[in-house]
Amino acid sequence: MQAGIGTGHDLLLQQKKKNLNKKRLDTWLLLLPTLGIFIFFFLLPLFFLFITSFKNFDASTGVGNEWTLQNYIKFMTDPFYLGVVWRTVKIALLTTLITIIISYPVAFQISRSKGRARNYLTLLVLSPLLISMVIRCYGWVILLSNNGVVNNTLLKLGFIDQPLTLLYTELSVVIGMVHVLFPYMVLSIMGSLEKIDPSVIRASQNLGASSFRTFFSILLPLTLPGVFAGSVMVFSLSVSSFVTPAILGGPQVKVMSYLTYEQVAVMLNWPYGGAIGFLLILIATITIIAYSKILARSEKGVAIQ
Amino acid sequence: MSRKLPKYFFNFVCLLVYIFLLAPIVVVLLSSLTTTEYIVFPPEGLTLRWYTELIEHPEFMQSFTLSTIVAFGTAIISTAIGTLASLAVVRRQFKGKTAIVQLVGSPLLIPSVVFGVALLQFYSWIGLAASPLALILGHIILTVPFVMRLVVASLVGFDRSIEQAALNLGAGPMKVFFQITLPIIKSGVIAGAIFAFITSFDDLTVALFIVSTDVVTLPVRIYTYMQYQYDPIITSVSSIMILFTIVLMLVIERVLGVGKVFSSKN
Numbered sequence: 001m002q003a004g005i006g007t008g009h010d011l012l013l014q015q016k017k018k019n020l021n022k023k024r025l026d027t028w029l030l031l032l033p034t035l036g037i038f039i040f041f042f043l044l045p046l047f048f049l050f051i052t053s054f055k056n057f058d059a060s061t062g063v064g065n066e067w068t069l070q071n072y073i074k075f076m077t078d079p080f081y082l083g084v085v086w087r088t089v090k091i092a093l094l095t096t097l098i099t100i101i102i103s104y105p106v107a108f109q110i111s112r113s114k115g116r117a118r119n120y121l122t123l124l125v126l127s128p129l130l131i132s133m134v135i136r137c138y139g140w141v142i143l144l145s146n147n148g149v150v151n152n153t154l155l156k157l158g159f160i161d162q163p164l165t166l167l168y169t170e171l172s173v174v175i176g177m178v179h180v181l182f183p184y185m186v187l188s189i190m191g192s193l194e195k196i197d198p199s200v201i202r203a204s205q206n207l208g209a210s211s212f213r214t215f216f217s218i219l220l221p222l223t224l225p226g227v228f229a230g231s232v233m234v235f236s237l238s239v240s241s242f243v244t245p246a247i248l249g250g251p252q253v254k255v256m257s258y259l260t261y262e263q264v265a266v267m268l269n270w271p272y273g274g275a276i277g278f279l280l281i282l283i284a285t286i287t288i289i290a291y292s293k294i295l296a297r298s299e300k301g302v303a304i305q
Numbered sequence: 306m307s308r309k310l311p312k313y314f315f316n317f318v319c320l321l322v323y324i325f326l327l328a329p330i331v332v333v334l335l336s337s338l339t340t341t342e343y344i345v346f347p348p349e350g351l352t353l354r355w356y357t358e359l360i361e362h363p364e365f366m367q368s369f370t371l372s373t374i375v376a377f378g379t380a381i382i383s384t385a386i387g388t389l390a391s392l393a394v395v396r397r398q399f400k401g402k403t404a405i406v407q408l409v410g411s412p413l414l415i416p417s418v419v420f421g422v423a424l425l426q427f428y429s430w431i432g433l434a435a436s437p438l439a440l441i442l443g444h445i446i447l448t449v450p451f452v453m454r455l456v457v458a459s460l461v462g463f464d465r466s467i468e469q470a471a472l473n474l475g476a477g478p479m480k481v482f483f484q485i486t487l488p489i490i491k492s493g494v495i496a497g498a499i500f501a502f503i504t505s506f507d508d509l510t511v512a513l514f515i516v517s518t519d520v521v522t523l524p525v526r527i528y529t530y531m532q533y534q535y536d537p538i539i540t541s542v543s544s545i546m547i548l549f550t551i552v553l554m555l556v557i558e559r560v561l562g563v564g565k566v567f568s569s570k571n
Binding site for chain 2: 023024026027028030031033034035037038041042043044045046048049052102105106108109119123124125127128129130131132133134135136137138139140141142143147148149179182211212236239240241242243246247257260261264265270273274277278280281284285288
């Protein structure tokens with residue numbers, strides 16, 4: 001009798017274990033396709049490129065056989081390349097700042113509107129995301145070129161005598177970048193605006209605060225997490241973006257992503273291109289970690305999104 | 306009156322931002338109608354000549370077809386595998402879950418240029434030539450993070466007792482998935498597929514490294530063409546793409562509602 005219960009119990013346990021094993025197998029089956037593709041076509045290629053970045057450059061094969069740190073040293077000691085790093089960061093910072101300033105009013109307007117108007121405004125703001133980046137940048141080429149719309153208008157109005165050089169400058173890259181990344185910031189700020197209880201704003205107004213005061217002491221502090229989150233996204237996307245600087249800056253305004261492309265596609269110097277690429281990843285990652293540290297410290301208790 | 310003034314100013318600022326957003330798109334659309342041999346805005350005269358001239362440039366049509374095939378392939382595969390992975394991530398407990406979530410999310414942090422270079426090197430080592438498949442594999446990596454974000458968002462807060470009920474009533478796991486789970490998370494899955502399609506269709510950075518002379522996606526075609534030529538052909542191609550996107554968006558708006566698609570984003 002005793003033994004019988006024992007076996008029954010064992011059977012039950014075995015059954016449970018079997019179920020658990022089956023579940024575990026299921027889990028891995030669900031993950032397998034994604035994981036497989038990511039290991040083979042994402043991790044492995046990046047790992048090989050990382051190894052390549054420690055090889056010397058060989059004019060005939062591209063990648064030499066010797067191990068070296070020269071690629072990294074060359075980049076970090078040459079003032080020209082350091083200038084490119086500074087330009088990349090500067091463009092990203094400017095882009096982030098301008099995006100915050102112009103996104104805020106729009107996010108506010110959308111979060112206050114209702115029904116159809118809201119749908120159409122959302123669509124309008126998100127439309128840049130949906131239309132090809134190459135085409136949008138091309139539109140800016142038409143607008144900013146020497147005989148483009150902006151210059152022609154300024155000439156006609158008599159503000160300038162000669163066309164300004166707008167295209168292939170840091171300014172044109174920043175303009176294009178703001179245009180491309182604007183929706184990310186709006187979505188992020190809208191997310192935190194919508195979490196604010198409208199009665200808080202009414203209370204502030206009833207207590208006699210001006211709309212100015214209400215904005216700076218109520219709305220702005222409450223939406224800071226959204227602004228921070230949006231900034232991280234915009235900054236990191238802008239540091240690593242390639243299309244906009246390639247079309248609106250070209251070889252005249254070299255940023256790190258363009259340098260990576262140029263080294264590999266034009267100079268065929270794979271090791272050096274790889275090294276620049278990994279330094280770019282490093283910069284993007286450091287920013288994100290730094291930002292999230294700041295975020296955690298300044299916004300304790302306020303959940304982001 | 307003085308209280309109204311800031312409001313007018315505020316609306317005016319918003320209007321300026323909207324103009325800024327639409328300006329490059331409107332400029333491309335309108336300058337495709339010019340009669341001149343070069344791009345000019347506002348267009349001089351009106352003609353559809355640059356659209357008919359596209360017939361003499363079949364390479365644009367080829368690239369359009371290729372891009373569409375690649376984007377469809379990417380959207381379907383990426384959505385399918387991303388949805389399965391999301392199910393595992395949301396519903397199962399297993400070792401290394403955080404690591405896997407981070408791995409699958411990391412393409413958002415890795416600059417596409419670096420990924421493109423790495424992929425080109427890898428492809429040339431394993432001998433995979435430029436092909437729709439080679440492009441799709443690269444684009445899957447770029448789009449799975451979006452798909453998983455959207456699908457995970459729609460799976461969180463899912464009431465699993467409905468599935469349990471179906472199982473208890475004798476439905477098989479497959480039937481439960483297709484008849485219960487999938488319809489409920491539909492909006493997240495569709496939004497993921499749309500994002501994947503658009504991202505793939507729009508990608509220049511990764512494709513630039515993978516394409517060859519006869520396998521060229523539309524963004525790469527446009528990019529290389531405009532490096533050497535400044536005629537309105539590009540504006541007519543671009544306008545067709547813009548109209549294509551607008552029609553696509555209107556269809557989505559009709560079927561799903563834009564608000565719905567994007568509200569699940571965060």
